[in-house]
Amino acid sequence: MSTATTRRRRLPTEITPLAHRLAIASLISQIGIIVTGGAVRLTKSGLGCASWPNCMPGTMTPVPESGIHGIIEFGNRTLTFVLVAIAVATIVSVWGARKQHRTIFLLSLGLLAIIPIQAIIGGITVWTHLNPWVVSLHFLASAFLVCMATLLVNRTGLASHPHPGGISGGSVDSTQRMLAWAILVLASLAVIFGTIVTGTGPHAGDAKAPRHDFNPDLVTRIHVVPVYLLVAAALVALLLAYRRKAPALLRHGLVWLVVVILVQGAIGYTQHFTGLPIWLVLCHMLGSALLMVAATNVWDRATALVPTK
DSSP states (O other), X not given: OOHHHHHHHHSOSSOOHHHHHHHHHHHXXXXXXXXXXXXXXXXXXXXXXXXXXXXXXXXXSOOGGGHHHHHHHHHHHHHHHHHXXXXXXXXXXXXXXXXXXXXXXXXXXXXXXXXXXXXHHHHHHHHTTSOHHHHHHHHHHHHHHHHHHHHHHHHHHHHHSOXXXXXXXXXXXXXXXXXHHHHHHHHHHHHHHHHXXXXXXXXXXXXXXXXXXXXXXXXXXXXXHHHHHHHHHHHHHHHHHHHTTOOHHHHHXXXXXXXXXXXXXXXXXXXXXXXXOHHHHHHHHHHHHHHHHHHXXXXXXXXXXXXXX
C-alpha cells in the first residue's frame, strides 16, 4: 500500500470540530482581507505596487522608492496566500468525508477556486489604475466569498455538532422564508449601491485614480433606499419570530442582524456628516462584511435551501 493511500485512509470520515474551526478561520480571513483592502485604498496605497502579478516591474516585492504605500499594498497581496492556506487546510480536513458531506466539500472547494479569480480581478484593478467599477467588482467578489464562508461555517457546525431541526433548528413558516429572501436581496443591494457611493467619493486609493461622475448626494440617497427597506424587513421578521416562537437559531440570527444594521447605519450617517474620516470609512467596510454574514445566516436558517449533505 502506497504512503499516499495510507495518509488518505487516516483522514477523518466525518466532519470534525477542526473542520468547523477552519471554516470559521476562513470566514474571519475573508472579512479581514476586505478590511485590509479598505486600508490600502484609504491610505492612498492602491498603486503602491504599480504592476501585477509583480509588485514593480521585474520584482515581486516593493522597492525602496515605493515607500510605505508599496509595503501596505504588498502586505495586502500576501494575505491572499493566507486565504489559500486556510482553504487548502479546510479541503484536507473534509476530504475523507467528501462523499457523506458533498455540500461542505463543494463549498470548501469553491472558496479555494474563487480566490485566484479574485486575485486576477485585483490585478485588473491595478492595470486599469483603480477604475471604480473594477474596484467595486473586487469588493463584491470578496463579499460573495464571505457569504460562501458563512454557509460553510453553518454546515460544518451542524455536521460536527448535530442538533434537532437541522440548519433551521426547527420549523419555519412561509412568511419568515419570504422575509429572509427580502433581507438577503436588500442587504446585497445596499452593499452594491454602497460601492457606487464609494466610487463617487474622495477615497480613490490614489490621487490620480478615476472616479464616477455622479452626484454624490444623489447616489447616497439611492444607496439608503434598500437600507431603509432592509431595516423594516429585519424588524418585522424579528417581531414575527418572537411572536410565533420561531426556532432559536433564527431568532438569534435576526437579533444579530438588527444590531449589525443599526450600528452600520449609525456609522454610515456619522461618516457622511463628518466628511468621511478614513477610520469611520474603514469601520463601515467592516460593517458591510458583517452585514452580509448576518443576512446570509438569516437566509440560510430560514430557507434551508443549501443541502446539509
